[in-house]
Amino acid sequence: MGRLSRRTFALAALSALVTAGEARAVPGSRPRRTGTGGVGEMRGVWLATVVNRDWPSRTGLTAAQQRAELLTHLDRAVAAGLNTVLFQVRPCADALWPSPYEPWSQYLTGTQGKDPGWDPLGTAVTEAHARGLELHAWCNPLRVATHTDLTKLTAAHPARRNPHWTVPYGGKLYYNPGLPEVRAFVQEAMLDAVTRYPVDALHWDDYFYPYPVAGQVFDDDAAYDAHGGSFATRADWRRDNINRLVRDMGAAVRRTRPGTEFGISPFGVWRNAATDPLGSDTRAMQSYDDIYADTRRWVRENWVDYLCPQLYWHIGNSAADYAKLVPWWAQVAQGTGTKLYIGEALYRAGDPAQAAAWQDPAELSRHLTLAARHPEVRGHVFFAAKEVGSDPVGAMRRVTADHYGVAAVPPR
Secondary structure (H helix, E strand, O other): OOOOOHHHHHHHHHHHHHHHOOEOOOOOOOOEOOOHHHOOOEEEEEEOOHHHOOOOOOOOOOHHHHHHHHHHHHHHHHHOOOOEEEEEEEOOOOEOOOOOOOOEOHHHHOOOOOOOOOOHHHHHHHHHHHOOOEEEEEEOOOEEEOOOOHHHOOOOOHHHHOHHHEEEEOOEEEEOOOOHHHHHHHHHHHHHHHHHOOOOEEEEOOOOOOOOOOOOOOOOHHHHHHHOOOOOOHHHHHHHHHHHHHHHHHHHHHHHOOOOEEEEOOEOOOOEOOOOOOOEOOOOOOHHHHOOOOHHHHHHOOOOOEEOOEOOOOOOOOOOOHHHHHHHHHHHHOOOOOEEEEEEOHHHOOOOOOOHHHHOOOHHHHHHHHHOOOOOEEEEEEEOHHHHHHOOOOHHHHHHHHHOOOOOOOOO
């Protein structure tokens, strides 16, 4: 695409506007949007790379094989009526592009730091845009490794050069967000993707401070002693660390590439009403208290362009009812300007280990019908890409048939 002249590309883009519902300008610019009133609807899918969950199917494939698998996922998204792919490009303090900050991901070749011979993120952006899809670069901000052995990292890995940045917990290794230098570094590393590529958004998942593990302590004593003196409790200090990370990252994305968005898909419960009258009618883990993520504040302060809470429960769930959480989140987003999408558990549909509701192919379709009653809900994102292909009970096909008969572009 880079070899096209501006005139040639403009003509191609005009043709794409007629056939795909949007036209894109030269690489690096924002796409022009079309659709009813310019409102649009998010119809997204997460494409996970950690432990080769969705892509590539295994380590060690050739560059051509990896590319072919990636294009298959993009084509499946189009066939399902989706318009956005959230591509995991920094699963474990690594990169699926030639980053000057972090090593190549081991999930490509089987060896961390080994050049796969091509640029997955660059290819994904170009090929997604050619299909009329948005491409959101999905990063995990603080996970370093799915083990705790620093010596397994490449010799030049920032975590090996700065072991005091890391905390082992629950069998995994994390960067410590209580250190200002850690927050600065991880932002710089992720911004490299925004600087290099015309991604439509930078996207974070739900891992901030790690999910609680019984009997284990996240050892940030030294960081708290050095930086937590002005806070009444360690919990308040930890929340402030994450708030700073979120607020500063959003500002940096907008400053680096105006028009590119910053979005987060957090755990679906902020606080339970039994804990806080502002909370939801749920009895579940609380992101505010357990992983120190004040997700409600991020929406109301407009630190993020969109929030996509993971409402991975069925309608009628006794601890966290989808039918109660959707209106709660809609009320949080009302009047804020922050777009609200809903994260959907496609992976549960047809899984025999899940509740009976998930054996019904219509469960997810009912989710979209319910959410449509709330104008604050601007769309849905499905976890994950592998199940868009396998679709064991036809839940994704039912969603497409019931709700995606007419094409839509994402909200802008």
